[in-house]
Amino acid sequence: MKPMNQSTFIDFPKCPEGQFVARLVGIFDMGTQRQEFQGAVKMMPKVYLQFEVYAEDEKGDAVTDDEGKPFLVGIEFTASMSAKSNLLPFINKWRGKPLEDADFPFDFSRMLGQYGLMSVAHKEGKEGKVFAIINGIVPVPRQMAKDSEGKSLLPPGLVTPEFFDLDDQDWAHAQDIFDRRLWEKMKGRIQASPEYQARVGGGAKPASSGHLPASEYSDDDIPF
DSSP: OOOOOGGGGOOOOOOOSEEEEEEEEEEEEEEEEEEEETTEEEEEEEEEEEEEEEOBOTTSOBOOOTTSOOEEEEEEEESOOSTTOSHHHHHHHHHTSOOOGGGOSOOGGGGTTOEEEEEEEEEEOGGGOEEEEEEEEEOOOHHHHBOTTSOBOSOOOSSOOEEEOTTOSOHHHHHHHHHHHOOHHHHHHHHTSHHHHHHHHTOOOOOOOOOOOOOOOOOTTSOO
């Protein structure tokens, strides 16, 4: 048997499998990332969505991490809203209604702090490590979201929703989110992107991603 690192024996708490109420607490612009698939290498813009998940056991009791906080689970997408993308159908299913032409260019920040009913599954990765992954998200059913008097039944949330945007005109604000909210592996990936290098290196500012305000909806059952 070959020697094993100590980390092999550490099994950190992970979000359990199931369907739980979740809230979007982080949108992290990853810039352009190297992507390899079946031997082909592409440079693709990426975005990471981070959710606070209010997991429960079969008795309805809260299941939390080792600090007594809701689990944080995320999902990475190519930052594309084309018909063939994975991000667009994810958002449409979450809304429970397809986005319309008037909603584009899409303002990602309108999703921050919004709730959904999320399906969480476990997936085995490298070296047998098991991760919690997001299988999908749909609107929270009205009977779970509000009582008979229209008052919210949703958990208040713990993490302040924030958007790390490489196009942020206030770079000090963006850097503060970067330092506080991102973990080392994610920081390294973003720091390697040409967009980040342009910001910290004093180069030309990257082209704007076109985050424009979208129209408002009057339907209370649509989360955003």
